Amino acid sequence: MITALLKRHKHLWLMILFISLMTATAWGDTAAYLTDQENKENQIAVGDNIITIDEEFMPPDPGLSELFHKEVQIENTGTSDCFVRVLLEFSDNEIAKRAAVSWDGGEVYDPFSDLPENAPEHWIFAADHSAEVSDLLAGYWYYTEKLSPGESTGALTTDFRVQFETEHIRQKLAKNGYDIYVYAESVQTLDKDGDEWTGVEAWKDAWTEMLTRK
Numbered sequence: 001m002i003t004a005l006l007k008r009h010k011h012l013w014l015m016i017l018f019i020s021l022m023t024a025t026a027w028g029d030t031a032a033y034l035t036d037q038e039n040k041e042n043q044i045a046v047g048d049n050i051i052t053i054d055e056e057f058m059p060p061d062p063g064l065s066e067l068f069h070k071e072v073q074i075e076n077t078g079t080s081d082c083f084v085r086v087l088l089e090f091s092d093n094e095i096a097k098r099a100a101v102s103w104d105g106g107e108v109y110d111p112f113s114d115l116p117e118n119a120p121e122h123w124i125f126a127a128d129h130s131a132e133v134s135d136l137l138a139g140y141w142y143y144t145e146k147l148s149p150g151e152s153t154g155a156l157t158t159d160f161r162v163q164f165e166t167e168h169i170r171q172k173l174a175k176n177g178y179d180i181y182v183y184a185e186s187v188q189t190l191d192k193d194g195d196e197w198t199g200v201e202a203w204k205d206a207w208t209e210m211l212t213r214k
Helices: 093-097 167-174 202-212
Strands: 002-008 013-019 026-034 051-058 065-076 082-090 099-102 109-111 123-125 141-143 159-163 179-188
Touching: 051 179, 065 082, 065 179, 082 093, 082 202, 093 099, 093 167, 141 202, 179 202
Parallel strands: none
Antiparallel strands: 002 013, 013 026, 026 179, 051 065, 065 159, 082 141, 082 179, 099 109, 099 159, 123 141
């Protein structure tokens, strides 16, 4: 089931896309925000496995170096424990190449397109062709701690910076704005037999079983 909500402001667009997987064990919540649009919070549920994207957002002042606060957390608003993962990406690859992200309140920035060196606590990025995780899990940020009902993850991001070389390039690339997409999914902490996943890589086991389930 796919439901889309499109909200238009005077010069701004905000699109919230909800994708509900037809299973009782996992679901997704997607939010796409223009960089000059205020935060909005949304949710949809399948069974009792429910998550919400919580976000603090402060728009940037236009310029060659655009700094803005965007703190992303995921809250378990359901009634069962779950693991969560997040896909974080820019709508424009040229913007992404010029972007950097901070995980610690703006003290240190990592290039957005590089494998992060300063990942926040309890978050792991699954890179392509990684020796740590299979390609099946690649491209997502995984929160390694289970979330009980009412709990939230630590902040995945806190701040972003987009650096343009010249005003001409900024006008060319950012004249219509750009989006940062935050897509979150959750999976219950029980295996197919109803037993609790345990161990330091319980998050990995839960997601692997979910994604390979037939």
